[in-house]
Amino acid sequence: MRLNFLISFGILVFFSVCNKIQTPISESEKNALQTILSENESIHSFLMKEEEKIPELTKLETAIQALIALNGGLKIQAEKMQNSLKEKGSKDVEKFFLAYSAFSENLAESVKLAGGTGIFNKFYCPMVKKTWVSQGTKVQNPYAPEMRDCGDLVP
Template sequence: MKRSAILLLLPAFITILYCGKKELKPITESEKPLFEKVLSENDKIVQVLLTTENISPNVTELISSLNSLESAKGGLETSASEMKTVLEEAKSSDIKVSFEAYSKFSEILAETMKVRSLQSGRNRFYCPMVKKTWVYSGMRIFNPYAPDMRDCGDLIP
């Protein structure tokens, strides 16, 4: 009885799993330089955060780059939209709110880079002390969130 129930439910379960998996829309050639611009703008923000203390990042140019990427209507449109939505909160003058939003943006950016093989020499880092993520060039840790702990963090594969 149990075996026949399992045999009856197995095809339905497999169908649900297969149908639930969403196909990734292909990245267009026009999106690649637009995504590189997003990465470049992100690098600029990290650089500013590394050289200043207690300021919310200016994400205006980064959002503009995400708008361009989203407008390309290719395989990165959904990711660009998600990143832009989260990044809007980084405009806050409250540094805690701003850093939290920028960290969430960085998580989406890192996941997009990984899933779409778009690293371009950038890596994902995570600091367990401040519980924040960032994406930056190279493999050396430069924590943009904690001026007193610039080398605190881990390279996340």
């Protein structure tokens, strides 16, 4: 009985450690991530100017596909980004905002895994309960035109 417990515990520890080992991030992946960040910045700018409109995501989705195709250390995060955008809806702005917030969470995690970029940051607005990633440290909430400065820089 005690031996079975020790074996089970050892296997659990082994898999726990294995899950923490990360595949190295290649320069190609970092470049692909930079393309995604650039496309994301275009979408953020669009949302800051337009109300009740959904931006075109084709270039962003293509950039995510390119990152997935590299089959490296960011593949799982890229797949999560892709999956979150599948829930965007075609004309429902609130569905898009929920999908974009989920995408942003995964994008922020990808940036963190890649070692950060130094210029892109994660933000969160507690009023709308949504996340976004944008350049700089100034809060520019893309979700609520009436509260563009509502939100916090998240470490």
